[in-house]
Amino acid sequence: MREIKTNWTNEELKIYILIYCANANFSESKFEIDFIKSKIETSNFEKIHQEFKEDNDYQSIQKIQLSIKNQGYTNGDLGILFKEIKELFLSDKKYDVLEKNLNRGLSRILNN
Template sequence: MKTIDWTKDELVAYILLFAANADFNESAEERELIISKVDRQTFQEIHEEFETDNDYQGLKKIMISLKQHQYDKEDIDLLMEDIKALFFADGDFDITEQNMLICLNRLFKTV
């Protein structure tokens, strides 16, 4: 997996889907928040791809694409704010989501 042919919107959709599934429950509120960030067609196409990937493949794709799109600290900070908003979208920021936020924050600092 050398390159990922995603637009920035597709990358954002994938990352938010990855985060939304941290607690194994992708709520309607979380889906709507993602669709508010990207268009519905992008969401559906990326959702299909997301469903076929395991966690390792997903993280690998995310990291490659973040580097390809040359995300800097400011971009990562904005992305983390979107992820936080996503975790609060359904009104339940559980321990699994809290741990995912910490892990993604650490991981994204390596970009």
């Protein structure tokens, strides 16, 4: 297995996490993609989206955890991030059980 490394900016981390969350129910809706693009300032969406597609779930979680740690996220930063994640989940007017479970799981993983 290859070593997990990231060299993302804060913006790229946010894009990756939101893409990861958009795939909670194994499909990205147009509403979710439009939401993500409305929340970013750079043109890195396609690059980060391609990287996400090449990663498995384990790699995604490892990259997210490592990057959150490296970026020095505070509890306040995580609170803002989880607010945006919840907005993403609601962007298609559905908040299904898979999205709820992912939100709980990420909260446990990232708040430790």
